Amino acid sequence: MPELRQVVCMKVVPKPEEIRVDYETGLLKRASARSEINPPDMNALEMALSLKDFYGGRLEIISMGPPYFEPVLRAGLAMGADHLTLLSDAAFAGADTLATTYTLAQGIRKLGGADLIFCGEESSDGATGQVPPGLAEWLEVPQLTLLTALELDIECRVARGRREIKGGYEVLEVPLPCVVSVKTASNEPRFMDYRRQYWASEAERLKVWNAEDLSADPDCIGLTGSPTTVSGLAEAASRERRRQFLTGTPSELATQIAELLQKSL
Amino acid sequence: MVTSHYSPQAENKTIWVFLEQQDGVLEEVSLELLARGRELADQLGWTLEGLLLGQHVAGLAPHGIACGADRIWLAEHDLLEHFTIEAFTQVACQLLLQKRPSVFWLGATPNGRDLAGRLAVRLRTGLNADCTDLRIEPREGLLVCEVSGFGGGVLAMIEMRNHRPQMATVRPGVFALPHPDPSRVGEVISMEIDLDPAIIQTRVIERSVGAGLNLSRVPFLVTGGRGMEGDFKILEQLAQLFEGEVGATRPPVDEGHVGRERQVGQTGVVCSPKVALCCGISGAFHFVVGIEKASLVIAINSDPEAPIFEYADYCVVGDVHEVLPELIAVLSGQQVTYA
Ligand SMILES: Cc1cc2nc3c(=O)[nH]c(=O)nc-3n(C[C@H](O)[C@H](O)[C@H](O)COP(=O)(O)OP(=O)(O)OC[C@H]3O[C@@H](n4cnc5c(N)ncnc54)[C@H](O)[C@@H]3O)c2cc1C
Ligand SMILES: Nc1ncnc2c1ncn2[C@@H]1O[C@H](COP(=O)(O)O)[C@@H](O)[C@H]1O
Numbered sequence: 001m002p003e004l005r006q007v008v009c010m011k012v013v014p015k016p017e018e019i020r021v022d023y024e025t026g027l028l029k030r031a032s033a034r035s036e037i038n039p040p041d042m043n044a045l046e047m048a049l050s051l052k053d054f055y056g057g058r059l060e061i062i063s064m065g066p067p068y069f070e071p072v073l074r075a076g077l078a079m080g081a082d083h084l085t086l087l088s089d090a091a092f093a094g095a096d097t098l099a100t101t102y103t104l105a106q107g108i109r110k111l112g113g114a115d116l117i118f119c120g121e122e123s124s125d126g127a128t129g130q131v132p133p134g135l136a137e138w139l140e141v142p143q144l145t146l147l148t149a150l151e152l153d154i155e156c157r158v159a160r161g162r163r164e165i166k167g168g169y170e171v172l173e174v175p176l177p178c179v180v181s182v183k184t185a186s187n188e189p190r191f192m193d194y195r196r197q198y199w200a201s202e203a204e205r206l207k208v209w210n211a212e213d214l215s216a217d218p219d220c221i222g223l224t225g226s227p228t229t230v231s232g233l234a235e236a237a238s239r240e241r242r243r244q245f246l247t248g249t250p251s252e253l254a255t256q257i258a259e260l261l262q263k264s265l
Numbered sequence: 266m267v268t269s270h271y272s273p274q275a276e277n278k279t280i281w282v283f284l285e286q287q288d289g290v291l292e293e294v295s296l297e298l299l300a301r302g303r304e305l306a307d308q309l310g311w312t313l314e315g316l317l318l319g320q321h322v323a324g325l326a327p328h329g330i331a332c333g334a335d336r337i338w339l340a341e342h343d344l345l346e347h348f349t350i351e352a353f354t355q356v357a358c359q360l361l362l363q364k365r366p367s368v369f370w371l372g373a374t375p376n377g378r379d380l381a382g383r384l385a386v387r388l389r390t391g392l393n394a395d396c397t398d399l400r401i402e403p404r405e406g407l408l409v410c411e412v413s414g415f416g417g418g419v420l421a422m423i424e425m426r427n428h429r430p431q432m433a434t435v436r437p438g439v440f441a442l443p444h445p446d447p448s449r450v451g452e453v454i455s456m457e458i459d460l461d462p463a464i465i466q467t468r469v470i471e472r473s474v475g476a477g478l479n480l481s482r483v484p485f486l487v488t489g490g491r492g493m494e495g496d497f498k499i500l501e502q503l504a505q506l507f508e509g510e511v512g513a514t515r516p517p518v519d520e521g522h523v524g525r526e527r528q529v530g531q532t533g534v535v536c537s538p539k540v541a542l543c544c545g546i547s548g549a550f551h552f553v554v555g556i557e558k559a560s561l562v563i564a565i566n567s568d569p570e571a572p573i574f575e576y577a578d579y580c581v582v583g584d585v586h587e588v589l590p591e592l593i594a595v596l597s598g599q600q601v602t603y604a
Contacts, residue, residue, distance in 0.1 A: 098386060122532070167474045175466055228425045230422065241575070242577075245582065254591030
């Protein structure tokens with residue numbers, strides 16, 4: 001059986017509840033928030049790991065981001081990945097979807113490609129879900145998005161996935177290699193294997209590539225490679241609500257709620 | 266700088282909307298985009314055009330016109346019967362390059378997102394996903410996309426000066442549905458397309474879609490959170506009294522108490538009910554964006570400090586397991602029994 005080669009794209013995000021914005025400067029105060037692996041990417045990693053449990057082979061984590069991503073991402077090594085590649089360069093900063101997908105695609109090419117390239121459904125700090133199809137386009141491979149399950153036929157080199165769509169599902173089949181995005185919460189990511197932790201912390205588990213290592217076209221990366229620009233930030237004006245507290249015993253409360261419902265519906 | 270396949274100098278002053286259809290029915294989100302597009306096109310003196318792809322879909326075009334389009338570009342082909350990313354990307358790309366619209370919007374549905382993501386890369390242009398508002402700045406015709414980041418706490422305005430088309434996706438329920446006007450006049454233009462079967466790598470093995478629940482326009486939305494401790498039966502009972510529907514936060518969905526199609530919020534459905542009743546919900550940003558458009562919000566939570574009370578019109582500090590049975594009793598005209 002040929003060896004299965006998998007890449008999982010993972011991102012580190014600030015914990016959403018800890019984000020603060022500086023409205024004077026219009027910038028996000030990322031530093032004030034702790035970081036975590038983008039939760040949907042854990043579902044992607046889990047799906048890839050369970051294939052690795054069965055087929056063996058090599059599983060690489062790839063991420064584009066600043067150096068502080070590294071210690072956070074090592075958790076993925078302790079869960080079972082073989083190696084971590086961080087694409088990190090000041091020139092990558094400010095990338096929108098086009099530049100991000102270009103850079104990740106360059107990294108994956110330099111790794112020698114893969115049979116399966118996994119992504120999470122979306123990132124919690126962007127929540128766009130546009131990286132997986134964009135990545136597939138740069139790599140010129142098919143895509144299976146929003147999967148809750150994936151099967152392989154390694155001999156025939158096809159992947160068959162169950163994709164969530166509105167009101168149901170569909171089962172799609174594509175030839176390998178392909179990009180897969182995994183539906184958030186579709187599996188239970190495994191815990192870190194504590195016996196792997198020391199191994200996961202070793203220097204040789206990690207490779208850092210910059211723009212030059214990737215032979216990246218300077219026109220296609222970071223801010224320069226990003227068609228979109230942020231022209232302003234604002235605090236979401238939440239609708240003014242009445243915020244009137246009701247008081248009483250449970251049955252008095254129920255009577256008041258019932259009146260409100262009958263009046264408004 | 267990367268350059269897109271056509272530049273702002275080469276654009277036509279039109280807004281294109283992808284008219285997504287499934288099994289011969291137009292997606293509501295496409296109609297919502299037409300409604301918004303109509304408003305902007307009228308302000309700017311632009312035209313609004315729909316892109317309709319499929320197998321036997323010409324019959325849907327008049328509805329697109331009734332909902333605001335001036336023109337429908339129609340491409341019918343046997344290979345467009347089911348959505349496959351390769352075929353739809355190929356055809357949409359061909360037509361976009363021929364007609365060069367300034368703006369192109371798609372619904373942020375599973376297929377709309379996939380198509381948008383592919384097309385933006387193929388055309389080397391920008392894409393703003395999940396916009397919460399779309400405006401066009403009249404002087405230069407720049408599309409200004411409002412997107413909410415970090416679970417809704419922050420709004421960012423995003424634009425692109427040098428790339429076309431200016432692409433954006435919008436989630437269902439963000440814009441209001443149009444009032445169709447069957448007397449509206451518009452043209453339907455059937456396009457010759459070039460589609461090589463060899464490019465299609467995706468095989469659709471099986472498809473199973475039901476009617477699909479649509480929470481976005483339910484007038485009475487009874488949502489439950491982790492505080493319900495899995496007791497969604499009582500919420501169903503309550504919903505039925507006013508022909509409402511049950512929605513939920515993510516934890517009870519993850520735990521399997523409620524179907525995923527009922528998840529309300531950033532990764533669920535954005536709803537605009539007359540009344541949203543929130544039971545045992547803490548009020549995380551991710552959830553609150555899903556009920557912000559409700560006319561009236563009533564929240565029941567045992568914790569007086571729960572953030573949900575900041576987003577509610579009526580704040581009920583109480584135990585859902587005590588208040589809800591009483592409420593059902595009152596509403597169904599039964600004798601209230603005191604514990
Ligand atoms: C990227 C991302 C996307 C997300 N998208 C969504 C989304 O679309 N929708 C969504 O909902 N969440 C989403 N979440 C999760 C979200 O951040 C919150 O974790 C979630 O909304 C919390 O759900 P909850 O209020 O039910 O649970 P909790 O936060 O645990 O709150 C339970 C509440 O119940 C109250 N309670 C407990 N017992 C009782 C009782 N007996 N009577 C009355 N009150 C009681 C408690 O006081 C508490 O306030 C997302 C998270 C991420 C990271
Ligand atoms: N900078 C990044 N590095 C690695 N993977 C990423 C990055 N950005 C996005 N992804 C992947 O793409 C998925 C979807 O992200 P997004 O399109 O930003 O919502 C994420 O769940 C990740 O798997």
